Each structure stands twice: as C-alpha cells, then as structure tokens.
Amino acid sequence: MSQTVEKWDYFEYAAAAQTTGNPFIDVRFEAEFTYEHRVVRVRGFYDGDDTFRVRFMPDTEGTWRYRTYSNVDGLDGLDGTFACVPPTGDNHGPVRVVDPYHFAYEDGTPYHPVGTTCYVWNHQGDTLEAQTIATLKDAPFNKMRMCVFPKRYVFNKNEPPCYPFEGEVTREWDDSLLDNYKTQAPPEFWDFTRFNPAFFRKLEKHILDLQALGIEADLIIFHPYDFGAWGFDRMPPGVNERYLEYLTARLSALRNVWWSFANEYDLMLDLDMNDWDRYFKIVQSNDPYDHLRSIHNCRGFYDHTKPWVTHCSVQHYDMLQMPTWLKQYNKPVVVDECGYEGDISRAWGSLSAESLLECFWLGFAAGGYVGHGETYWNEDETLWWAKGGTLSGDSPARIAFLRQIVEAIPAPGLSPFASDKDLRGIIPEGAYKGMAAGHRGEDYYLLYLARNQPRFRVFDLPANNRYHIDLIDTWNMTVDRLADDVSGRVEVELPRRNYLALRVIRQS
Amino acid sequence: MSQTVEKWDYFEYAAAAQTTGNPFIDVRFEAEFTYEHRVVRVRGFYDGDDTFRVRFMPDTEGTWRYRTYSNVDGLDGLDGTFACVPPTGDNHGPVRVVDPYHFAYEDGTPYHPVGTTCYVWNHQGDTLEAQTIATLKDAPFNKMRMCVFPKRYVFNKNEPPCYPFEGEVTREWDDSLLDNYKTQAPPEFWDFTRFNPAFFRKLEKHILDLQALGIEADLIIFHPYDFGAWGFDRMPPGVNERYLEYLTARLSALRNVWWSFANEYDLMLDLDMNDWDRYFKIVQSNDPYDHLRSIHNCRGFYDHTKPWVTHCSVQHYDMLQMPTWLKQYNKPVVVDECGYEGDISRAWGSLSAESLLECFWLGFAAGGYVGHGETYWNEDETLWWAKGGTLSGDSPARIAFLRQIVEAIPAPGLSPFASDKDLRGIIPEGAYKGMAAGHRGEDYYLLYLARNQPRFRVFDLPANNRYHIDLIDTWNMTVDRLADDVSGRVEVELPRRNYLALRVIRQS
Incomplete structure (x- = not known):
C-alpha cells in the first residue's frame, strides 16, 4: 500500500547519494509528479548529509506517480506512487486571490488576512520562539510577516542561532555601522555556494508551526536591515538567484507560504527595479503552486499592476486612500x-491602540486589509514586532472582535463603492471626513464613523430587500441592534461616542 | 478745530443731494484724501434718503485734507480736513501677511487667526444676533467667517430680516428646490439696480460689533447656498460687479474686514475661473487699503499662487498636507x-471634539491655521455654524488653550521644517504617521504627537543654546515642565496618553 498524503499537505521523497563536487551547485535533482495525463515537474534540493529531497503538494485526490531526474546516476529514475487523500481539519489549501479584492483558500473557504508582524521571531532561540507560538495560539492573527534572514537594527542586536550559509561571523559588529555600513564592503563570512540545511529546516519547522495554528507565513525573502552584520542584503552576483531557487525548492510545497519579495524594497539601494522584476519571475517559474506574491515598500510603491504581483503589500499611514488603491490596482490591498x-x-512604533484600531477599521470597511504590529519597549528589548514573545497592547482583543465582524460578512468580503455617487445612493450623506464605507452587493453595508459622532445617520436601502441595522462599538466591542426588518430610507439614532460603525445586513 | 479720527478707524463724510435718475447708478461720488503730497482716491456710495457718503481709513497720523468729486454739482468740490490721531486700546490696524506664512496687525502686533464660522449669524434678527455677540465675548475666536447674502440650506430655511436689494420675496420656497432649483430661472424679486442701504448698514454694524471684540470679519462675498430662494447666486450680468463696487465703497474703511470671495466657489457653476479672477481684480482696485483676499474651495483649490490671493482659505480634511500647501503657495494657509x-x-458636521482638536493641532504645529465650527443639532435648528447663538461643544475651551500656546510662540509664528532632513536634524526620529512639527528658527520647536504615545522622545537641540522642554496635554489643557536648561541631544520621558505635544523653548 502506497504512502498517503492529504491534499495540500506535502509529499516528500528523499534519496541518498554520495556525490563529488558541491552538491548544492553541481547536482541537478528534480522530479515529475504525474496524475493521469497531468505532469508537474518540481525541483529538489540538497539537504546535507548526502541526502537529496524533493517535495510536492498535490492539489488533486487520487494516485500520483513520481520519477526523479538527475545528473547523478544514483538519483535518476527513482520512482513510486502515493495516494492523495481528502484534506482534514483546518486544511483548506493555499490562499488564493478572488473577487478581485479578496482572498479565499483553494477549497473556497473565505480567508480574510488579519496579519501581524514579528520580523525575526524565528531567529530568537527555542524558548522565545515557543513563547511566540503560545502567544499566537490565543491571538487573533491568521498571517505572520517574517523574514528568512536575521535582522540587525535598533532593538535587534542579537545573533541568530544559525545562518543560511556555511561560515561563521568573525567580526564584531558595533552601533556605528548603523550609520556608515555602506562605507565598508559586506563581510566575507560565508561560502555562498553552500546553504546551511539546518537553517532552512528550522525555517520550515516555524512555517509548519504557524500552519498548525491556521496562520499564513508571509515570508520576507529580502530586507535591508543588515547594516554590515552579515551582508545578506548585499550578496555577490548570482547568489540572490540561487537563494531564490533553493528557497522555492524547499518551501513551495508548504501550503501556507506567501512570497513577500522584500520588506521596504526601496531601501535596498543595491537592487534596482529590474532585479525585483527578475526575482518575481524566478520565483514564479520555480513555484509549481503559484503561491501569493507581493513586495512591500517603505516610501514609493512598487508597480503592483505588474502581472506577477498577486496583491498589494503596502506601507502607508493613510487608510483613507484604500478605495483609491483598490481601484488603481484591482487587486487585494x-x-x-x-x-x-x-x-x-x-x-512608526508609537501608535496608540485607538489610532491603530482606527486604521484597521478604515481599511477593512473600505474593502482592504490592515496588519498589526506591537512595539512596546521593555527591558529585554523583546519587541513583538521583531522578536515575538508576548503581547501587551490594547489592540489585539479589538482586532479579534473586528475579525469576527469581518468573517461574518458575506463572501468574498467588502468592496469599496465604485464611486462617490454609488456610495451616496446608499449612504446619502456620504462617508468622507475620515470615515470609510464598503458593501457586498446589496447584502451588506458597513459604515465606519471613526471620530465622527452623528446623532442620526440615514441609509437609502434597496426597496426590494429587508435589512437589519447594527451599531458596532469598535472600541468597547459591542454590537447593538438598531433596526429590524427595514427598507428604503431609514434613519438610525446614535450615541455620541468615538469609534462607532454601522452595519446593515440583508435578512435572508 | 477739525474732527479727529484714530489711525485705522474711519472718517466718514456725508453730503445730501436730491438727484434725478437712479442715485446708485447715475451718480458718481468720490473723494480724494490727501496727506502732504500723498493722495488717496476713494469711492463713495449712496446710502438712501438723498445721502451720499464717503469713508476713509487713515494709516498715517496728522492732518488729512479731502475734496469730493461728483457728476452732480452739489456733491462736487466739497472739502475739509480731519486730524488722524494715534490708535488706542486694541486698535492695531488691519491684518497683513508677514513671514510669509503668518499674519500681523499693521502696527506689527502678531495676529494668529483662530477662526470660527457662523455663515449667516448676521441674518437672524436682533435677539439671536445679540446672543451670538455675547457668546463670542467669552469664546476664543478672533476671526469670523460670515456671508453678506442670506443662506438657504438644511437648517437654514428662515428669511433674513432684510435684503440687499430693493424688492420683496413673492414666491413660496419649498424643499424640493434643494434638488431641482437649477431647472427654474432665478426668482425676479429684486430691482438689482437699487441696493437696500438698511441691509448694508446692518452688515456694517455687525462687522463693527465684531471689531469691538477683536474679531476679524472674514466676509464671504458670494456663496452657492441660495437654491432658488433669492437668486443671489445667479444675478444678471453686471450685477456682481456693481455689488462688488458698492460693497468695497461701503466696507473697505472698516479695518477688520477680510474679503473672502466665496465659500465653495467651485460649487457656483454659473461662474468660471475668469469671473473669479475678475472679481479679485475689481476688489483689489476698489479697496484702497489692500485688505486680505482669499477664496474658499469645496473640492479643488483655486490657484492660490495668483498674485491677488493674500492667503489660502482651504477646505480639506487632511491637516497632514499643511507643510505641502505652505511650501507650494508660500502664503499663510x-x-x-x-x-x-x-x-x-x-x-462635515459630525466631528468629535477630539477629532477637530487634532486637526487644529496638526495644522497649527506645522505652521498653518485651522478654523472652528459647531453643528450640534437642536430643536430650534439654531446651529452655531450657520446662525450663531450659543456654543455647547468640547473644543472651544481647548481651542482657547491652544490659542494661548500659539500666542506665546515667538513672532511671527511657526514655520514648517524646510525638509524632512531639516526636521530630523532637530527631531531625529521624525514626525510622520499622523504627527506634525514646526519651529521658529532656533527659538522654539513644537512637536504634536496626536495619537502617538512614545514613552521617550529625543531632540537634537542646537548646542549653542539652552532650552526648556514642556509637555502639553492638548486635551486636558495642562503644561508640565519636562526639562530645564538643556542642550544637544535630550531625551524626555512621556506618559502614555493620546493628544500630547512637546514644546521646546529657547531660554532667554
């Protein structure tokens, strides 16, 4: 009886071979996975200890055959079968773009990203990493932005437990490099032709730990926060490309991986737009499963209209631009x-909980998504945003409440109104001056009032439908029914408080 | 002994004459006012009852002579003198632009506009108008936006006590006109060749009532809120021009007049940009005293770089754009x-006090100015923003506190930092993500934190000077000294609260 693998889990085939030369460079190891007449060719990778592996995430139930291809005799022509069986539990497959502004798992289950950022929680050692996972278990987040490479920055002066390449750090780093690292060549600690498999196994474990919690891993492939500590932001020619191939060969079969090409790509001044475009294409052609791809700005946006960008990953303070971005890019934001x-x-690290929560509601109400991070200072300099650990802020509980509200919106989620005229067709008095509104067809309307406190608000609801209207206190996390079984022009009376929202739900 | 007039008060000369024809149209009545070799020619006006008047605001102490010019024999060649004596009390002259971002009275006293809006408080009858004046006596405002013409709009369904032209309202107005008044010709109630002097005398009284309270009258000459009630937004060709001449002839000598060419000029679709340009020029050439001139948008800005615009009067929700506007127009905003x-x-009428106050601080901290209005609903529909009356909001007391802070800034007031680099030279960690900062040379720095709540904040103060640093709680209206006699890099510790500001004052 052949091995069984759940649909969207991954099958792994390992083969041992003693090879000459550098197995990372000199050995080609691939496999074809075949279901009926459909063939998917995937790249394998060297995992150290004379072991070569190839992974495959099946998306179709039934019997899959495989056969290896290699320039090394003992690795070529190996074959077998496995049975892809139905997914169980919370396995809904990888996340895809739908609608065009939203996401869903491949099985159609809606997925609304409610993300957080712990850039290098995965480089902090077992104790803190376990604490982060424990915190995430009770937190409202279903997406984690995290870096492959370690990070050097304020509050990030520690070394990671291991490194992505063979070699060792042989130079003391000091704070002055934060200002002048560009005046020095990158450190030469590494044999860039030899990856450190232990490093990547750890990364995979972290991604699978997140998967077990229902959290997508928004994996940041490059980032500028190195400052001469390791030089991973300035690797020699060809290394970035080889790294992308190795990364995709190892990780593509993990269903909760998203490719985030960079955090603050525009601060990586040694790379130009052609480089980023090329990296997108390399990953796209090496990832058989077409995982989500994005690239995150510091200031100016990458051109998110480019076809290889699946959704916009944005840094910006002004959530009122959400409708503009959605319409401009016609992709999730x-x-x-x-x-x-x-x-x-x-x-960037001193928003009050009220302010961050207002950003969340402004963004979500307009049909977009907004992510969390926490930067409360503490003696250990263990800030959630970088290292994980524990959360102490006032926003996570309220983000959990928001997530409940958002997940109750009819699939696939809210759209911005196509025009101000359309918006005023439903909300005649508009939603400007810092408010936001969105809708799901005629089934659902959401108006977030932010720090507006109208005593009354009017809706012009479609006359053929019946609705109920709820008052949501986004800060105090309450929902109160204001009107039932209404239609046409409806006026509701509101209390004088900040941070309220109104939702209008079509009755079935 | 000749009559005496305070500098910047006005001298008025009246002459009686029975004339044939229409005295508003057919009679030219002007006067030359002469101080030594300087001659100022000003236009007079017909004030009804066979009385012609000419007014003059002297700006130089000493003896002024005058002589009238007219096409009517009995009005021509009248002459005399008056003595211009030093100003007293709160008479500092008209407000001028300085710096280029600020204002000062003509005697050099700094003037920081802290305005409010009661569009048609002056058309509400004696009782309510007296109440408005009483409210203003204890309010923090030193500028009032108000319309010459009455207003028809939601919450504005009443008729004014009198009208600017001879005639009477002979048609019932109904709410349906709010939507479709454009389908009808303007009403024909008026003899547009005959102004109603009583209307303008009332207007002058209101402006002088404000002057007595130290309040500048930001007089809105045209506005779109007529909706077929009177047709003052759509007067026949030539009437707008004659109205501008009459208005300037009557009012220019009142030192606290500012010319605001329109509220929401861009909603007056019968007028195009050439019309507005022409109106500016008419007023400019008829106002011997060069009072401040601006024009207020609904959506798109008028081109405030045009030379006849003295300062930018803006409608916008996003105060974070203040530095951009200041630099773009190089005028006060x-x-x-x-x-x-x-x-x-x-x-536009449901901001919480917190939200409005945040706008004030964001705008003022960046070197600009922000104005107040209040729209709490009440049974009488007497909303301050339109009719005046009383104030019930939470912002005025806090605006009074802000005004104290602003008036303690070294003259002429704050400038935005020239660049983000300059800002970071003093505030190394920046002032973005919804904050604002400004400075007066090296003498004063202000950083408004809005809803940021840093535990620490760092300043890099000029090493040659000594400073003290205050924590301002803009909501609770407190000032606490955080540091004394400091210089260079200084770190201050802050409580975790929203709506704080830090000011850094150079010690004398």
Whole structure:
C-alpha cells in the first residue's frame, strides 16, 4: 500500500547519494509528479548529509506517480506512487486571490488576512520562539510577516542561532555601522555556494508551526536591515538567484507560504527595479503552486499592476486612500504597516491602540486589509514586532472582535463603492471626513464613523430587500441592534461616542 | 478745530443731494484724501434718503485734507480736513501677511487667526444676533467667517430680516428646490439696480460689533447656498460687479474686514475661473487699503499662487498636507473648514471634539491655521455654524488653550521644517504617521504627537543654546515642565496618553 498524503499537505521523497563536487551547485535533482495525463515537474534540493529531497503538494485526490531526474546516476529514475487523500481539519489549501479584492483558500473557504508582524521571531532561540507560538495560539492573527534572514537594527542586536550559509561571523559588529555600513564592503563570512540545511529546516519547522495554528507565513525573502552584520542584503552576483531557487525548492510545497519579495524594497539601494522584476519571475517559474506574491515598500510603491504581483503589500499611514488603491490596482490591498501599537520613540512604533484600531477599521470597511504590529519597549528589548514573545497592547482583543465582524460578512468580503455617487445612493450623506464605507452587493453595508459622532445617520436601502441595522462599538466591542426588518430610507439614532460603525445586513 | 479720527478707524463724510435718475447708478461720488503730497482716491456710495457718503481709513497720523468729486454739482468740490490721531486700546490696524506664512496687525502686533464660522449669524434678527455677540465675548475666536447674502440650506430655511436689494420675496420656497432649483430661472424679486442701504448698514454694524471684540470679519462675498430662494447666486450680468463696487465703497474703511470671495466657489457653476479672477481684480482696485483676499474651495483649490490671493482659505480634511500647501503657495494657509464639531448626520458636521482638536493641532504645529465650527443639532435648528447663538461643544475651551500656546510662540509664528532632513536634524526620529512639527528658527520647536504615545522622545537641540522642554496635554489643557536648561541631544520621558505635544523653548 502506497504512502498517503492529504491534499495540500506535502509529499516528500528523499534519496541518498554520495556525490563529488558541491552538491548544492553541481547536482541537478528534480522530479515529475504525474496524475493521469497531468505532469508537474518540481525541483529538489540538497539537504546535507548526502541526502537529496524533493517535495510536492498535490492539489488533486487520487494516485500520483513520481520519477526523479538527475545528473547523478544514483538519483535518476527513482520512482513510486502515493495516494492523495481528502484534506482534514483546518486544511483548506493555499490562499488564493478572488473577487478581485479578496482572498479565499483553494477549497473556497473565505480567508480574510488579519496579519501581524514579528520580523525575526524565528531567529530568537527555542524558548522565545515557543513563547511566540503560545502567544499566537490565543491571538487573533491568521498571517505572520517574517523574514528568512536575521535582522540587525535598533532593538535587534542579537545573533541568530544559525545562518543560511556555511561560515561563521568573525567580526564584531558595533552601533556605528548603523550609520556608515555602506562605507565598508559586506563581510566575507560565508561560502555562498553552500546553504546551511539546518537553517532552512528550522525555517520550515516555524512555517509548519504557524500552519498548525491556521496562520499564513508571509515570508520576507529580502530586507535591508543588515547594516554590515552579515551582508545578506548585499550578496555577490548570482547568489540572490540561487537563494531564490533553493528557497522555492524547499518551501513551495508548504501550503501556507506567501512570497513577500522584500520588506521596504526601496531601501535596498543595491537592487534596482529590474532585479525585483527578475526575482518575481524566478520565483514564479520555480513555484509549481503559484503561491501569493507581493513586495512591500517603505516610501514609493512598487508597480503592483505588474502581472506577477498577486496583491498589494503596502506601507502607508493613510487608510483613507484604500478605495483609491483598490481601484488603481484591482487587486487585494493589505496594508501590512500603517504603524505599530507601541511606545518607542520612533514614529512608526508609537501608535496608540485607538489610532491603530482606527486604521484597521478604515481599511477593512473600505474593502482592504490592515496588519498589526506591537512595539512596546521593555527591558529585554523583546519587541513583538521583531522578536515575538508576548503581547501587551490594547489592540489585539479589538482586532479579534473586528475579525469576527469581518468573517461574518458575506463572501468574498467588502468592496469599496465604485464611486462617490454609488456610495451616496446608499449612504446619502456620504462617508468622507475620515470615515470609510464598503458593501457586498446589496447584502451588506458597513459604515465606519471613526471620530465622527452623528446623532442620526440615514441609509437609502434597496426597496426590494429587508435589512437589519447594527451599531458596532469598535472600541468597547459591542454590537447593538438598531433596526429590524427595514427598507428604503431609514434613519438610525446614535450615541455620541468615538469609534462607532454601522452595519446593515440583508435578512435572508 | 477739525474732527479727529484714530489711525485705522474711519472718517466718514456725508453730503445730501436730491438727484434725478437712479442715485446708485447715475451718480458718481468720490473723494480724494490727501496727506502732504500723498493722495488717496476713494469711492463713495449712496446710502438712501438723498445721502451720499464717503469713508476713509487713515494709516498715517496728522492732518488729512479731502475734496469730493461728483457728476452732480452739489456733491462736487466739497472739502475739509480731519486730524488722524494715534490708535488706542486694541486698535492695531488691519491684518497683513508677514513671514510669509503668518499674519500681523499693521502696527506689527502678531495676529494668529483662530477662526470660527457662523455663515449667516448676521441674518437672524436682533435677539439671536445679540446672543451670538455675547457668546463670542467669552469664546476664543478672533476671526469670523460670515456671508453678506442670506443662506438657504438644511437648517437654514428662515428669511433674513432684510435684503440687499430693493424688492420683496413673492414666491413660496419649498424643499424640493434643494434638488431641482437649477431647472427654474432665478426668482425676479429684486430691482438689482437699487441696493437696500438698511441691509448694508446692518452688515456694517455687525462687522463693527465684531471689531469691538477683536474679531476679524472674514466676509464671504458670494456663496452657492441660495437654491432658488433669492437668486443671489445667479444675478444678471453686471450685477456682481456693481455689488462688488458698492460693497468695497461701503466696507473697505472698516479695518477688520477680510474679503473672502466665496465659500465653495467651485460649487457656483454659473461662474468660471475668469469671473473669479475678475472679481479679485475689481476688489483689489476698489479697496484702497489692500485688505486680505482669499477664496474658499469645496473640492479643488483655486490657484492660490495668483498674485491677488493674500492667503489660502482651504477646505480639506487632511491637516497632514499643511507643510505641502505652505511650501507650494508660500502664503499663510488657513483651513477654515476641516469639518465641524457636532452631531448632525452630514460628514462635515459630525466631528468629535477630539477629532477637530487634532486637526487644529496638526495644522497649527506645522505652521498653518485651522478654523472652528459647531453643528450640534437642536430643536430650534439654531446651529452655531450657520446662525450663531450659543456654543455647547468640547473644543472651544481647548481651542482657547491652544490659542494661548500659539500666542506665546515667538513672532511671527511657526514655520514648517524646510525638509524632512531639516526636521530630523532637530527631531531625529521624525514626525510622520499622523504627527506634525514646526519651529521658529532656533527659538522654539513644537512637536504634536496626536495619537502617538512614545514613552521617550529625543531632540537634537542646537548646542549653542539652552532650552526648556514642556509637555502639553492638548486635551486636558495642562503644561508640565519636562526639562530645564538643556542642550544637544535630550531625551524626555512621556506618559502614555493620546493628544500630547512637546514644546521646546529657547531660554532667554
């Protein structure tokens, strides 16, 4: 009886071979996976210890055959079968774009990203990493932005437990490099022709730990926060490309992987737009499963209209631009950084919980998505935004409440109104001056009032339908029914409070 | 002994003459006012009852002579003198632009506009008008936006006590006209060749009532809120021009007059940009005193770079654009409408006090100005924003506190930092993500944190100076000294609260 693998889990085939030369460079190891007449060719990888592996995520139930291809005799022509069986539990497959502004798992289950950022939680050692996972278990987040490479920055002065390449750090790093690392050549610690399989196995474990919690891993492939510590932001020619191939060969079969090509790509001044375009294409052609792909800005946006970008990953403070971005790019917009709840002295890390939550509601109400991060200072400099650990802010509970509200919206989720005229057809008094509104056809309307406090609000609801209207207190996390079984012009009376929202739900 | 007039008060000369024809149209009545070799020619006006008047605001102490010119024998060649004596009390002269972002009275006293809007408080009858004046006596405002013409709109369904032209309202107005008044010709109630002097005398009284309270009258000459009630937004060809001449002849000598050419000029679709340009030029050439001139948008801005615009009167919700506007126009920017504190169902009239106050601080901290309005609904539909009356909001007390802070800034006031680099030279961690900052040279720095709550904040203060640093709680209206006699890099510790600001003052 052949091995069984759940649909969207991954099958792994390992083969041992002693090879000459550099097995990362000199050995080609691939496999074809075949279901009936359909053939999918995937790249394998060297995992150290004379072991070569190839992974495959089947998307169709039934019997799959495989056969290996290699330039090494003992690795070529190996074959077998496995049975792809139905998914169980929370396995809904990888996340795809739908609608065009939203996401769903491949089985059609809606997925609304409610993300957080712990850039390098995965480089902090077992104790803290376990604490992060424990925190995430009770947190409202279903997406994690995290870096492959370690990070050097304020509050990030520690070394990771291991490194992606063979070699060792042989130079003391000091703070002055934060200002002048560009005046020095990158450190030469590494044999860039030899990956460190242990590093990547750890990364895979972290991604699977997240998967077990229902959390998508929004994996940041490159980032600028190196400052001469390791030089992973300035690797020699050809290394970035080889790294992309190795990464995709190892990780593509993990269903909860998203490719985030960079955090703040525009701060990586050694790479130009052609490089980013090329990296997108390399990953696209090496990832048989077409995982989500995005690239995150510091200032100017990458051109998200490019066809290889599946959704917009945005850094921006002004959520009122959400409808503009959605219409401009016609793709989902995820503002992964609007600023973080915290109390550090940096502007990006001192948002009050009220302010961050307002960003969330402004973005979600307009049909987009907004992400969380937390930067409360502590003695250990263990800030959630970088290292994970525990959460102490006031926003996560309220984001959990928001997530409940969002997940109750008819699939696939809210759209911005096509025009101000359309919006005023339903909400005659408009939704400007810092408010936001969205709708799902005629089934659902959401108006977020932010710090507006009207005593009354009017809706012009489609006359053929019956609706009920709820008052949502986004801060105090309450929902109160204001009207039942209404239609046409409806006026509702509101209390004088900040951070309220109104939702209008079509009765079945 | 000749009559005496305070500098910047006005001298008025009246002459009686029975004339044939229409005295508004057929009689030219002007006067030359002469101080030594300087001659100022000003236009007079017909004030009804066979009386012609000419007014003059002297700006130089000493003896002024005058002589009239007219096409009517009995009005021509009248002459005399008056003595211009030093100003007293709060008479600092008309307000001028300085710096280029700020204002000062002509005697050099700084003037920081802290305005409010009661569009038609002056058309509400004696009782309510007296109440408005009483309210203003204790309010923090030193500028009032008000319309010459009455207003028809939601909450504005009443007739004014009198009208600017001879005639009477002979048609019932009904609400349906709010939607379709454009389908009808303007009403024909008026003899547009005959002004109603009583109407303008009332207007002058209101302006002088404000002057007595130290309040500048930001007089809105045209506005779109007529909706077929009177047709003042769509007067026949030539009437707008004659109205401008009459208005300037009557009012220019009142030192606290500002010319606001329109509220929401871009909603007056019968007028095009050439019309507005021409109106500016007519007023400019008929106003011997060069009072401030602006024009207020609904959506798109008028081109405030045009030379006849003295300052930008803006409607916009986003105060974070203040530095951009200041640099773009190189003139003072007064956001007269960012939205109003209130609870009506319109987006522009339901800002919470917190939200409006945040707009104020964001705008002022960046070197601009922001104005107030209040729209709390009440049974009488007496909303401050339109009719005046009383104030019930939470922002005025806090605006009074802000005004104290602003008036303690070294003259002429704050500038935005020239660049983000300059800003970071003083505030190394920046002032983005919804914050604002400004400075007066090296003498004063202000950083408004809005809903950021950093535990620490760092300043890099000029090493040659000594400073003290205050924490301002803009909501609770407190000032606490955080540091004294500091210089260079200084870190201050802050409580975790929304709506704080930091000011850094150079010690003398």
